[in-house]
Amino acid sequence: MELTITRPDDWHLHLRDGAAMAAILAATARRFARAIVMPNLKPPVTTVPQADAYRQRILAALPRGADFEPLMTLYLTDRTPASEIEAAARSGFVKAVKYYPAGATTNSENGVTDWRHVRAPLAAMERLRLPLLLHGEVTDPAVDVFDRERVFVERHLVPLRRDFPELRIVLEHVTTAEAVDFVRAAGPGVAATITAHHLLWNRNAIFQGGLRPHAYCLPVLKRERHRAALLAAATGDEPQFFLGTDSAPHARAAKESDCGCAGIYTAHAAIELYAEAFAAAGALERLEAFASHRGADFYRLPRNRGTITLQRQPWTVPATLPFGDQVLVPMRAGETVAFRLAPDHAATT
Ligand code: DOR
Ligand code: ZN
Numbered sequence: 001m002e003l004t005i006t007r008p009d010d011w012h013l014h015l016r017d018g019a020a021m022a023a024i025l026a027a028t029a030r031r032f033a034r035a036i037v038m039p040n041l042k043p044p045v046t047t048v049p050q051a052d053a054y055r056q057r058i059l060a061a062l063p064r065g066a067d068f069e070p071l072m073t074l075y076l077t078d079r080t081p082a083s084e085i086e087a088a089a090r091s092g093f094v095k096a097v098k099y100y101p102a103g104a105t106t107n108s109e110n111g112v113t114d115w116r117h118v119r120a121p122l123a124a125m126e127r128l129r130l131p132l133l134l135h136g137e138v139t140d141p142a143v144d145v146f147d148r149e150r151v152f153v154e155r156h157l158v159p160l161r162r163d164f165p166e167l168r169i170v171l172e173h174v175t176t177a178e179a180v181d182f183v184r185a186a187g188p189g190v191a192a193t194i195t196a197h198h199l200l201w202n203r204n205a206i207f208q209g210g211l212r213p214h215a216y217c218l219p220v221l222k223r224e225r226h227r228a229a230l231l232a233a234a235t236g237d238e239p240q241f242f243l244g245t246d247s248a249p250h251a252r253a254a255k256e257s258d259c260g261c262a263g264i265y266t267a268h269a270a271i272e273l274y275a276e277a278f279a280a281a282g283a284l285e286r287l288e289a290f291a292s293h294r295g296a297d298f299y300r301l302p303r304n305r306g307t308i309t310l311q312r313q314p315w316t317v318p319a320t321l322p323f324g325d326q327v328l329v330p331m332r333a334g335e336t337v338a339f340r341l342a343p344d345h346a347a348t349t
Contacts, residue, residue: 193244
């Protein structure tokens with residue numbers, strides 16, 4: 001069985017930098033034409049010149065002949081001036097601005113501590129139609145870690161929508177039925193990305209026969225009813241739900257630690273894993289809209305012209321993959337993935 005679809009885009013990706021980036025970039029470029037690249041480097045990408053330099057490093061690290069366009073983002077801080085947003089909108093290569101609540105996740109120390117500090121840049125984004133990408137979790141230690149997304153929607157997203165009704169928003173990597181409901185009800189200016197791991201796994205994966213650090217990400221995996229809600233949204237016909245892998249590589253040692261990093265690496269099999277989730281839901285014919293059409297439409301970019309072909313042919317994921325001078329453990333390490341990318345398309349599109 002084969003499935004040919006318009007070449008997809010990844011609307012939420014971590015590429016890291018340096019030798020680590022060089023080791024993982026080809027996997028994404030084989031599958032996706034474009035990706036929204038997260039700015040949570042150390043130090044974060046907070047200015048347009050920094051985004052330009054990062055973009056040049058990504059282009060230089062691409063394999064020869066690769067056809068891949070990195071779409072850059074800026075990291076919003078308490079000190080981001082409106083003029084930086086204006087410069088971003090003018091640049092042509094910065095496509096969005098990322099909001100991390102300070103302390104919520106990997107490299108978020110420089111994130112926003114209070115919405116009152118970012119009213120001027122948010123107003124500029126609203127005016128210039130530059131999307132705001134949200135890591136939607138509260139950092140309040142009194143809130144249960146499994147409730148942090150739901151509480152973010154109530155405490156932050158509802159007031160944000162009220163204050164900036166025209167601001168284009170992507171609630172990134174949604175993990176709960178409540179987030180899905182909010183996005184569904186919000187109308188065309190609000191969208192959400194969904195990861196492959198949140199479609200395939202519920203929170204039991206973190207505790208399968210023991211503690212599984214490679215199944216730990218943020219927002220953390222949720223219960224089965226939430227996974228079912230995400231799958232229904234992804235395979236449904238609403239245009240505001242689209243693909244964003246949140247592939248987030250960390251060296252094996254950083255995950256297998258007494259305080260392991262959050263992040264699941266999926267770029268090695270990203271579209272194949274989504275195909276599995278859609279096939280399991282009997283909705284493979286919906287994959288193209290989710291993976292290749294809706295994100296481009298939301299970002300007001302042209303849809304891609306090339307295609308990729310997926311074959312239903314199981315293959316075994318390696319136990320580890322190179323990651324700079326270290327290794328990482330990819331999703332499904334040592335296990336099979338049911339779909340593979342047809343090699344000819346991968347090389348030529
Ligand atoms: O699991 C995650 N990993 N969630 C994030 O928000 C950040 C990411 C990373 O950069 O590793
Ligand atoms: Zn992310």
